[in-house]
Amino acid sequence: MKLFGYWRSSATYRVRIALALKGIDYDYEPVNLLKGEQKSAAYLSKNPNGLVPTLITDDGAALNQSLSIMEYLEETFPDPSILPRDPVGRAQARAIAATIACEAQPLMNLRIQKYLKEEASFDDNAVKDWLNRWPGSAMAAVEKMAAEKAGAFCVGDAPTMADACLVPQWFGALRFGVDLSGLTRLNEIYERCIALPAFEKAHPLNQPDAVKG
Amino acid sequence: MKLFGYWRSSATYRVRIALALKGIDYDYEPVNLLKGEQKSAAYLSKNPNGLVPTLITDDGAALNQSLSIMEYLEETFPDPSILPRDPVGRAQARAIAATIACEAQPLMNLRIQKYLKEEASFDDNAVKDWLNRWPGSAMAAVEKMAAEKAGAFCVGDAPTMADACLVPQWFGALRFGVDLSGLTRLNEIYERCIALPAFEKAHPLNQPDAVKG
Numbered sequence: 001m002k003l004f005g006y007w008r009s010s011a012t013y014r015v016r017i018a019l020a021l022k023g024i025d026y027d028y029e030p031v032n033l034l035k036g037e038q039k040s041a042a043y044l045s046k047n048p049n050g051l052v053p054t055l056i057t058d059d060g061a062a063l064n065q066s067l068s069i070m071e072y073l074e075e076t077f078p079d080p081s082i083l084p085r086d087p088v089g090r091a092q093a094r095a096i097a098a099t100i101a102c103e104a105q106p107l108m109n110l111r112i113q114k115y116l117k118e119e120a121s122f123d124d125n126a127v128k129d130w131l132n133r134w135p136g137s138a139m140a141a142v143e144k145m146a147a148e149k150a151g152a153f154c155v156g157d158a159p160t161m162a163d164a165c166l167v168p169q170w171f172g173a174l175r176f177g178v179d180l181s182g183l184t185r186l187n188e189i190y191e192r193c194i195a196l197p198a199f200e201k202a203h204p205l206n207q208p209d210a211v212k213g
Numbered sequence: 214m215k216l217f218g219y220w221r222s223s224a225t226y227r228v229r230i231a232l233a234l235k236g237i238d239y240d241y242e243p244v245n246l247l248k249g250e251q252k253s254a255a256y257l258s259k260n261p262n263g264l265v266p267t268l269i270t271d272d273g274a275a276l277n278q279s280l281s282i283m284e285y286l287e288e289t290f291p292d293p294s295i296l297p298r299d300p301v302g303r304a305q306a307r308a309i310a311a312t313i314a315c316e317a318q319p320l321m322n323l324r325i326q327k328y329l330k331e332e333a334s335f336d337d338n339a340v341k342d343w344l345n346r347w348p349g350s351a352m353a354a355v356e357k358m359a360a361e362k363a364g365a366f367c368v369g370d371a372p373t374m375a376d377a378c379l380v381p382q383w384f385g386a387l388r389f390g391v392d393l394s395g396l397t398r399l400n401e402i403y404e405r406c407i408a409l410p411a412f413e414k415a416h417p418l419n420q421p422d423a424v425k426g
Contacts, residue, residue, distance in 0.1 A: 049312060049354035061301045064358070065315070067280065068307035076300050087288050088274045094281035099262060101311070102278070106319035115346070120333060133328070141262035145277070 002027040004046065005053040007207035009033065010105055011066040012053040013168035016202035018070045021159055022077045026055075030209035033110070067101050070161050082160050093155040096145050096162035100169045104138035107131075108172060131178050139173065142166070143183045153189055159196070167193050171204070215240040217259065218266040220420035222246065223318055224279040225266040226381035229415035231283045234372055235290045239268075243422035246323070280314055283374050295373050306368040309358050309375035313382045316351035320344075321385060344391050352386065355379070356396045366402055372409070380406050384417070 003019070003026050005012030019026055031037045031052050038050045046062040047054040055063045055072070063069050074082055083090045106112070108131060116122040116130060142154075146162070149155045154162035170190045173180055180187065193199045204210055216232070216239050218225030232239055244250045244265050251263045259275040260267040268276045268285070276282050287295055296303045319325070321344060329335040329343060355367075359375070362368045367375035383403045386393055393400065406412045417423055 048357035049316060049351060051316070057301065059301070061304075063301070063304045063308065065308040065311035067311045067315070068304050071284075071307055072300055072304040075303065087285055088270065088272070088276070090288065091274075091276045091281050091285040094284055095276065095278040098278035098280045098314070102280070102314050102319055103262060103264070106315055107325075112320075112347075115343075119342075120335070120339070122333070126333070129332075130328075134325075138262060144261035 001058055002029055002056040003053055004029045004031050004043070004056070005207075006031055006033045007204045007210040009052045010109070010168040010172050011051070011101075013171070013202060013204060014066045014164045015053050015055065015069050015073075016207075017159075017164040017167060017199060018073050018082055018161070020198035020201045021082055021164070022073060022080060024073065024077055028208060030207075032209070066165075067097060067161075070097075070164065074161075080158075082164065084156050084160060089149065089155055092145065092149050093160040093162040096142055096154050097160075097165040099138055099142050099145065100162075100165040103141075104135040104169055105172075107134035107138075108169075108176060108178070113176075128177065131173075131176055135169075135173060136178050136180075139169065139178070139180065139183060139186065143186050146189065147185050150185060150189065152192055159193060159198075163189065163193050166190065167199060214271055215242055215269040216266055217242045217244050217256070217269070218420075219244055219246045220417045220423045222265045223322070223381040223385050224264070224314075226384070226415060226417060227279045227377045228266050228268065228282050228286075229420075230372075230377040230380060230412060231286050231295055231374070233411035233414045234295055234377070235286060235293060237286065237290055241421060243420075245422070279378075280310060280374075283310075283377065287374075293371070295377065297369050297373060302362065302368055305358065305362050306373040306375040309355055309367050310373075310378040312351055312355050312358065313375075313378040316354075317348040317382055318385075320347035320351075321382075321389060321391070326389075341390065344386075344389055348382075348386060349391050349393075352382065352391070352393065352396060352399065356399050359402065360398050363398060363402065365405055372406060372411075376402065376406050379403065380412060 044050055047064050055069045083093055116127055146154045151157035153159050257263055260277050268282045276285055296306055329340055359367045364370035366372050
């Protein structure tokens, strides 16, 4: 399999975590978002929305959207699982993943921040208010959702799709100065996750296209 | 089961479609978003993000997030299925659902439009530009994703989660004046879907809390 992605993309980072948790080997092809490579005709033929990541399966299918790719990996490489066994636990892990992917990240990602600053003339304070209002309040909801069912991780005692979404979102929120104070449960889970080898392997700074310093 | 929702909520509409396609009976409890009922302590205890829908299972578990709820329904009431059988087809249906739920709807929903108008002083043209830029371009991507695999519906010859997301998004986009011209494939699928009894049953105007006229 081949993963097209970008080191600092939150959605790519989710899929790298899922691949690493399952111990799946893959080739990695960087798509430089700062250079606009996601808008090339070659890339758009694989991902019509011009977003990363795209996973190319061994049969050549081009799969889009991190939530969908993680479900594909779970179905085709079921062991170890990245979902709880019981239906309600699975729903809770997926609900946390979806809260991050549908409520937090879409309102924090770079293209939206760029639009707000460059086309809507938001100043730094207005951007900060936006980030705390939308991604910030979504993460506060996740803190409560995790507390209901948490063991060592977001749902239970093994990492799931919820943790694969939490860690990249937390990493990005720290980078953009979103106020995460008070989210003590999520902070504990984040620290526990990033200490694991699979999360370390998936970390943005450990990718070949990382720009350090 | 009991569904807490709002007649015109896109995410509630998705879940109503999934329930209707599977022929599942349920109680419906309206949450009036215009009156702020989603922010009551009683509702927040079921849905910490203050969003609709919430599905209460027969065992009393409160499930959040439409994508997760649809997966729960698929796992616990597998027949008829709302996903294709093959892993790549399943991934493609989920990718369309996720493109709508993660790229289109979060940037079109009412709380964001309200913020842009009331707190960021967007005028009507600026809101229109925003809606065409983000939800509009996501739908243009879905048009291409659907064309790759479409039979009668978004992926194959039976309605899936992709169609359960498409129809509410299309309905909302028409309401808000998003430019959908040129998306002929999706328009055909939308028309085919809304002619089916399950989609008719799930339609906003056919809910007990609908405000008509």
